Amino acid sequence: MLWKPLGFITFVMNPTQMQSFGCFLLIVLFTSSFSVTAQPKGYLYDESKVAPYELPDPLVCLDGTKVTDSKAWLKKRRPEVLSLFEDEVFGRSPGKPKAMRFEVVEEGKEALGGKAMRKQVVIHLGKGKKALAVNLLVYLPRKAKGPSAGFLTINFMGNHTVHADPAIRVPTSWVRNGNGVKNNKATASSRGSRASRWAIDAIIDRGYAFATVYYGDIDPDFHDGYKNGIHPLFPPKDPKKRNPTDWASIAGWAWGLSRCLDYLETDSAVDA
Incomplete structure (x- = not known):
């Protein structure tokens, strides 16, 4: 996979998939004006005050063996690195939920001056x-002659x-x-x-599809002890005590994007 920055957009791209098969790109947008949930007291933002540490070599396995070819990376070191991110950064996310269904509430409506078809789907x-x-x-591009590759994005308002x-x-x-939002409820004015x-x-115009999901549908961005959004669907063994590897909001939003991709893979108009 290739991480490629484009302005304020960063996306994950597999060139082979894009050229040979087409795919939906997962996009995460962060801007300086985007306000995130305030962190609790005790977080350290001054790097000069961080205790000394040594970053692990990404090409050396936990048992000390060096990665010398792609097979060793894919089979051994890559899973180790992903596991470190799960344990130390994002937490461990669950798999697909057993109870999941897709409801197409609007399909095939002309949009954007006639050059696109709009579809709206509720993922239950x-x-x-x-x-x-x-x-x-x-x-979806209206003039597409076959399934369209595209962009799957997450928005914040x-x-x-x-x-x-x-x-x-x-x-x-x-x-x-904020503007167009009163008592934490969106209005048409926004x-x-x-x-x-x-x-x-x-x-x-370039023949790609575009899909987006509101992050608050997946996990509202305020701290309530993980009692809202998707987290109650997967309650911890001990609700009074969080495990250090329990997932939180960032992992939750990524998990929600995966469920959107689950739908797109069922849509014959999309090359997912």
């Missing part, structure tokens, strides 16, 4: 009181903010207060407010 996760609805917005398209559903989940950050028209 879990059952009963803990059930969660994640809304996925998809634009609601699907309706990525474009002024009046048909995009406004989220009903928690949204950070429609298209983040459109300048998204090159949707350019993506469609």
Whole structure:
């Protein structure tokens, strides 16, 4: 996999897949104006005060053997590095949920001046009181002659903010207060407010699809002890004590993107 930065966008790209098969790219956008949940007291931001440490050599396995070829990397060292990130940074995420279904609430609607087809899908996760609805917005190039490769993205203020398209559903989940948001509830007045950050028209013009999901549908970005969003679907063994390797919000958002990709893999108009 190749990490390739593009302005304020960073995405993971497999060149072979893009050239030979097409694929959906997972995109994470971070901007200086994006406000994240405030960290609790005790976090250290001054690097000069960090205790001495030595970073592990990425090409030396835990048992001391060196990585000398791609086979050793893929079979041995890569899993070790991923495990370190799980244990020390992001926590360990669960797999696919047993209770998951896709509901297409809008399909094949002309959009963006006729050059795209709009589709809106609700991904239902879990059952009963803990059930969660994640809304996925998809634009497909109308003149595509076959399945379209594209971009799967995550947004921070609601699907309706990525474009002024009046048909995009406004989220009903928690949204950070700001313009067009009152009492943590989004309103139509914020429609298209983040459109300048998204090159949707350019993506469609070049023959690619575009999909986006609001991160608050997956896990609302405020601390409540992981009692909302997707975390209640996978309760810890001891709810009164978190394990150091328990997943949190960043892993949760990535997990939610994977569920969106699960849907896209079922869509015949998408080359996922």
